[in-house]
Amino acid sequence: MSVALRNAQRAVPVRRAPLRRALCALRAALGASRFDVGLVCAGNALMQRLNGDYRQCPEPTDVLSFPLHQVAAGELPRPRCRDEYNLGDIFLGVEYIHQQCRETGEDFDDVLTVTAAHGLCHLLGYRHDTKREWEQMYQKEAQILEELNRLTGSRLRPLTAGLF
Numbered sequence: 001m002s003v004a005l006r007n008a009q010r011a012v013p014v015r016r017a018p019l020r021r022a023l024c025a026l027r028a029a030l031g032a033s034r035f036d037v038g039l040v041c042a043g044n045a046l047m048q049r050l051n052g053d054y055r056q057c058p059e060p061t062d063v064l065s066f067p068l069h070q071v072a073a074g075e076l077p078r079p080r081c082r083d084e085y086n087l088g089d090i091f092l093g094v095e096y097i098h099q100q101c102r103e104t105g106e107d108f109d110d111v112l113t114v115t116a117a118h119g120l121c122h123l124l125g126y127r128h129d130t131k132r133e134w135e136q137m138y139q140k141e142a143q144i145l146e147e148l149n150r151l152t153g154s155r156l157r158p159l160t161a162g163l164f
Helices: 016-029 044-055 094-104 108-123 131-152
Strands: 003-007 036-042 063-067 086-093
Touching (some): 016 036, 016 108, 016 131, 036 044, 044 063, 063 108, 086 094, 086 108, 094 108
Parallel strands (some): 003 036, 036 086
């Protein structure tokens, strides 16, 4: 199955091919390779609008996930037809992420990948509203990033490291 990646902003250059490859490897680490995923690289205006519309928080953010299926954390959807082999869409706030990276000195491409992993976990039912949920999501992010690190030689760590 595929990763449909769309760059819907012009503020920040995005290296799409490495991001697509990383998301494919992350899907495989989650056992979800047979599912399609949409990934949209968005600017602050779009992220602010979506965050306001769907989370009642009208400010830009780093990632928003819109799952096609409602599943418990760690479960894969059980599609009944070909059209249901889709996990949903991830919106990466690349302009927001780029601004954060400039402030912290972190590598932009690495943070994009880690943020995409976080969004992918959200598509598969992982949440971080409570400490228990955060611990479960953190463990899953660490596991799939470890697999990506093994494949690529990188040293990526989960996005939610300091949440609780």
